Amino acid sequence: MPLLEVKSLSFRFNGAHEDFLSGIYFHVNKGEIVAISGPSGCGKSTLLRCINGIYPHVNGGIVSGDILFKGKSIASMQPERRSALIGTVFQDFEAQIIHMCVEDELAFGPENMGMKREEIALRVRDVAEAIGLDPAAATSSLSGGNKQRLCVGGILTMRPEMLLLDEPLSNIDRDGVARLINFLVSLKKKGHSILLVEHRLDIILPYVDRALWMERGHIVERMPALMPIPVSLRKGPSHAKAMVKVRDLSYGYTRNEDVFSGVSFDIGRGEMAVVLGKNGCGKSTLLKILAGLLRPREGIIEIDGEDIRGKRPGFFRNRVGLVLQNPNHQLFMDTVRNEVLLNCGDGRAVDELLESFSLAHLGDRHPYSLSEGEKRRTALAAVLAARPSVLLLDEPTLGQDRDSLIKMIGALRRHSIKEGLTVLTVTHDEAAARALGDRVIMFYGGRAGECNDDCLESYFGAHARSGLIA
Numbered sequence: 001m002p003l004l005e006v007k008s009l010s011f012r013f014n015g016a017h018e019d020f021l022s023g024i025y026f027h028v029n030k031g032e033i034v035a036i037s038g039p040s041g042c043g044k045s046t047l048l049r050c051i052n053g054i055y056p057h058v059n060g061g062i063v064s065g066d067i068l069f070k071g072k073s074i075a076s077m078q079p080e081r082r083s084a085l086i087g088t089v090f091q092d093f094e095a096q097i098i099h100m101c102v103e104d105e106l107a108f109g110p111e112n113m114g115m116k117r118e119e120i121a122l123r124v125r126d127v128a129e130a131i132g133l134d135p136a137a138a139t140s141s142l143s144g145g146n147k148q149r150l151c152v153g154g155i156l157t158m159r160p161e162m163l164l165l166d167e168p169l170s171n172i173d174r175d176g177v178a179r180l181i182n183f184l185v186s187l188k189k190k191g192h193s194i195l196l197v198e199h200r201l202d203i204i205l206p207y208v209d210r211a212l213w214m215e216r217g218h219i220v221e222r223m224p225a226l227m228p229i230p231v232s233l234r235k236g237p238s239h240a241k242a243m244v245k246v247r248d249l250s251y252g253y254t255r256n257e258d259v260f261s262g263v264s265f266d267i268g269r270g271e272m273a274v275v276l277g278k279n280g281c282g283k284s285t286l287l288k289i290l291a292g293l294l295r296p297r298e299g300i301i302e303i304d305g306e307d308i309r310g311k312r313p314g315f316f317r318n319r320v321g322l323v324l325q326n327p328n329h330q331l332f333m334d335t336v337r338n339e340v341l342l343n344c345g346d347g348r349a350v351d352e353l354l355e356s357f358s359l360a361h362l363g364d365r366h367p368y369s370l371s372e373g374e375k376r377r378t379a380l381a382a383v384l385a386a387r388p389s390v391l392l393l394d395e396p397t398l399g400q401d402r403d404s405l406i407k408m409i410g411a412l413r414r415h416s417i418k419e420g421l422t423v424l425t426v427t428h429d430e431a432a433a434r435a436l437g438d439r440v441i442m443f444y445g446g447r448a449g450e451c452n453d454d455c456l457e458s459y460f461g462a463h464a465r466s467g468l469i470a
Contacts, residue, residue: 001071002027003193004051004086004162009065011043011050021046021217024065028162033184033194035204037223038214039401040373041362044197045091047214048164051195052088053079069162084113087155091166091197091372091399093148094326102128102142103135105150109158120157127153130183132176141253144325144395145171145279145428152180156187163187165196167372169203170398171325173278173428174460181207199373199401200429201226226402229431230409232272232438240268242302243390243422244290249299251285258297259285263448265441269389270420272412274433276459277443283426284325286448287392290424291322304389321388325395327372327379336370336378337363344385353381356411358404373399377408384415391415393425397432409435430460 004027011021021043028034036044046055055061057079067075069085087109090096099105106127110120128135131149133142142150148171155163163184169177184194185207198204205211213223250261259282267273275283288294290301292308292315301308303319324330333339336359340350354360357377362370367378376399383391391412397405409432415421425436433440433456440455441448451458 002068003030003032003070004028004195005068005071006051007066007068009047009050009063009067011046011055011064012062014060014062019217021050024217024219026212026219028193028195029209030161030193031188031191032210033188033196033208035201035208035211036195036197036214036219037199037201037211037401040377040399040404041371042214043217044214045166045371048088048166048195048197052086052164053077053082083160084158085160086162086164087158087160088164089148089151089155089166089168091170092326092328093151093171094144096151096154097139097147100139101135102133102137102139102150105139106135106153106157109154113158123157123159127156130156130179132179143280143284145173145176148172149176149180149279156183159187159192161191162193162195165194165198167197167199167399169198169200171279171395171428176279177203177428199397199399202431227406229402229406229435231434232436240270241305242266243269243271243304244424245300245302246290247300249286249289249301250297251282251289251294252297258446260443260446260448261298263299265448265450267422267424267439269422270416271438272416272423272425272436273439273441274437274456275424275426275441275443275448276433276455277448281443281446282448283443284394287322287394287424287426290390291320291392292316293322318386319388320390320392321383321386322392323376323380323383323394323396325398327375328368330379330382331367331375334366335364336367339367339378339382340385342385343382350385353385356407356414357381358407371399373401373404376400377404380408387419388421390422390424393423393427395427395429396425397427397429405432412436430456433460 006024006026009024010019012019038044049055050063056063066073103124106124107120110123131153152168212219244267247264249263250258252258277283289296333342340353344350354363359377412423416423427433437456440451442451
């Protein structure tokens with residue numbers, strides 16, 4: 001008997017005229033890892049929310065069909081009862097964190113389940129080690145990738161019989177991915193079942209028992225052939241005028257401790273560079289400093305030849321565009337089209353941007369009704385509409401299926417080549433790094449610097465060969 005069985009499941013949003021999910025059948029056996037992939041917006045996250053009861057008990061909607069757990073229907077069971085059986089890590093992981101300390105966050109679930117103090121302490125210790133986080137750390141001090149690890153850990157301490165994970169690898173560095181996969185495999189060996197939504201199939205496929213493919217609210221019989229992601233052909237230092245110049249940059253959140261120090265690099269006009277490094281090393285902090293959102297402790301930054309020290313927000317508005325790691329923080333308008341139009345005013349240019357980022361069919365949708373991948377592309381299109389000279393991207397591939405990623409890369413390359421747009425991308429995604437990395441800036445040991453042409457191969461290849469994932 002399967003642990004989880006989904007039979008003829010359909011779902012319709014309130015006010016919609018047709019089903020968003022339709023006729024879904026699949027099962028997950030005890031001790032099995034099953035992956036679900038498919039285009040952005042096809043219904044993968046919605047499916048998980050139907051299984052855990054968010055739809056219809058919290059967010060409404062009409063669910064038909066049945067969901068069986070150990071042969072018994074849980075369709076009418078409230079989410080709080082399902083959570084003891086099925087744990088979920090959402091794609092918007094920041095919304096799951098409620099405590100100020102890592103240890104308290106990891107202990108929250110077991111405490112609510114009434115476990116003994118000694119058992120809670122043991123579970124917190126084991127999970128903190130598995131996810132690589134200090135139990136005493138403040139949750140507010142964590143990077144996006146480390147927050148994602150924490151959310152996964154918060155579910156793992158409860159040890160439900162089944163885990164639902166929505167893109168658990170998206171913001172995690174290579175070592176963290178290896179550590180997490182090892183832990184999931186160990187749970188599988190102990191009889192736990194895992195259903196995960198993931199676009200990074202190149203990483204996850206060797207460790208899953210089965211992979212399912214979704215399209216337009218259906219699970220289809222065969223996974224389509226995946227198109228190769230193009231690799232950047234422009235390698236080596238740029239001979240163009242430096243658009244971004246950084247010298248001896250240092251930053252710290254506390255007076256006595258630097259996140260990084262002595263960082264220096266140049267990026268030429270029209271060049272594309274990637275920033276690599278472990279979670280928490282300061283990559284996102286660097287982007288916020290370049291965008292004028294944070295003030296460095298020491299160092300000089302020049303944008304298009306102008307020192308940014310003392311510059312007001314207006315200086316950055318049309319020069320530097322920043323797409324944040326969480327797109328929900330920068331979406332404001334009532335429709336996707338108006339979101340892009342807000343920074344542009346040119347209807348024809350808006351149409352071109354929507355088409356470039358596969359958003360044309362979503363123009364009348366509210367941004368918050370979109371999938372996380374679609375939200376990210378909307379934020380990117382809106383920032384590009386302002387025609388900045390420098391574009392800063394923080395984990396732009398989260399939630400992107402392969403076709404969307406290929407289109408995104410193509411659009412960014414066109415802007416880089418034709419309009420001289422300088423692009424600096426923070427990513428843990430190897431395919432994106434190879435496609436968007438004319439040059440590489442590597443963070444290591446609190447410092448950062450430019451790497452040679454072999455840096456990508458060294459960074460990603462060494463991890464792949466190291467046997468960290470067993």
